[in-house]
Amino acid sequence: MFYMLIDAQLPFAYIGHQGITVDADSGTLYTSTGSAVKNHGWYITKFTYNKNEIPTDFKVIRIFDNSYSKKISAMPSISPDNKILAIRARKNQKNYVRIYDFNEFKKNEDQADKLPYNEWIVDDGLTKDNYPFQAITTDGKYIYLMSGKSDKLPKRLYIYDLKGKIVQKIDNLRIGYDDAFDFSQSGAWEPEGLAIDNKSKELLLFFALGDAGSRIGRIFRMKIQD
Template identity: 40%
Template sequence: MKKIFSILSRFYQRYSATIPLNTHHLEQNFDSSSPPNLGDTAQSITLIRTGLGNDHIIQGLALDHRHGLLYTTHVEGTPEQGVINRFKIHSSNLWTAQDAQKPSALFGHQGIAVDPLSDCIFASAGSAIPNKSWYMVKFQYMSNAGPSNTQVIQVFDKTYNQMTNTMPSITPDGKYLLVRGNNYEMNVIRIFKLDLINQKNLTDIRFLYEDEWPIDSGFTHDKSAFQGLTTDGKYVYLLSGNKNKGPKRIYVYNLTGKLIQKMDHVTLGHFDTLSNPAIQYWEPKGLTVDSQNHQLYILYTIGNSGQFLGRIYRMKINT
């Protein structure tokens, strides 16, 4: 059952007055005809995927610093099956996948994380799992094969929405797991100790969470889709928005659920779409944290119907 902390500092870091992201660089004037000087952003990265469905809409990303890798996820087929691509991290602005995992219906639409202390990947549950919104999947990536050592783990109960995605994220120290749910009234974040899975090997942890807190209703206002969740161990970063060329949203919380930063007019990447008429589709699709370089990776799907690429923008995190 839910635990109420009398001393939150047992695992939360003390809140700092530092604002984590530079609002000026994320919320540029949407009507401007010239690109801004984005001093806190690194050169964008375009992702070229391989495997089945490699031109489909990209759905999420995760970094594996231990091995210098980036993973992405997308779906293909009916019913949907998840496909993972693996990229080598390097300094160019064009990354081509080195290999892909074969499609699996065990994981699906959105959300992926790498356990920094092992070789395991966590993902939102897929079409093969009834009531998938209550579950996530842990597995080992296998090049040109199906996932191995899979575990289906329940993180929500039947009082929660059955049609969302859990979108797992793990703190860089490997201690805590964050997931997203919806209780039919609001989106929520749940926090678990990862040892429940990695050490105790539990597959039903729905009543063993350390904390749960609500997300501001403005985050998905105007039917903006919940698109990304990540954490650097101090803050929780959330991304929402739709496929149109309108502004997106990034909200930042601390780990106790306090809203630290609220950006409702994120236009990062907008000038790329203006300069390239071929880009008609501009949808935010995921977040991950580069804890070594203190950067937030913001993933977009760009392109036209039936032909999509991934585009990553990297934003400095103030420390």
């Protein structure tokens, strides 16, 4: 199945390269913060989508203190039930996941860096061999993390509970591998995003397939196990 783009908003330097999520109650979008903000890795941006224009109602929110990396993409993710906000961080050469109560976060976003949270270090195996940390999402029960390069090597998918206990490691993720050769002789196949389909209880995995300059995006589905 193919989907056609029907509209878009204009580029906006306050919106970052990776990670976008939606507040299911208001329709407000949250994303990594872009290059217009100094030390953008400490922040996330919220905004309202605005067809064919720059986004409206945008706000940059401080999340991390000065001890965290200022260069990474925070990649916020809100659970479908709107209860959990998960954010990626990096400190002292380690990747972290931070969890907030999203309702409390919305009430106190001007002091978000002072709110209580749960945080843990991500297993080094996810980014071993210089695999980029590519995506994060949550269904409200688990946190899903994906890594990988654009080459033919398998990708990685790690699953945690909300307390930071690792539930499953998939170090040989090959979903989409065969499709990559339909669009490229090289088999270029890069993980780009994760999301939850709450109705079908499926994890959606987004990959860029094809050679540079002629890539397409394709979404694959995996059933979520209780």
